[in-house]
Amino acid sequence: xxxxxxxxxxxxxxxxxxxxxxxxxxxxxxxxxxxxxxxxxxxxxxxxxxxxxxxxxxxxxx
Numbered sequence: 001x002x003x004x005x006x007x008x009x010x011x012x013x014x015x016x017x018x019x020x021x022x023x024x025x026x027x028x029x030x031x032x033x034x035x036x037x038x039x040x041x042x043x044x045x046x047x048x049x050x051x052x053x054x055x056x057x058x059x060x061x062x
Contacts, residue, residue, distance in 0.1 A: 007014065020026065
């Protein structure tokens with residue numbers, strides 16, 4: 001059975017400084033955020049959904 005981790009398990013490393021690369025500059029927060037930003041896997045799909053939704057609303061109001 002796996003033991004649940006506690007802060008005590010990491011007490012020896014918790015206050016160590018963040019490692020800095022000698023080869024690469026630290027990435028800016030904006031660049032870092034861009035790596036995890038959502039992307040449109042299906043280009044135009046959102047517009048198609050909005051168009052279909054609009055048509056459905058028009059039919060309902062008739």
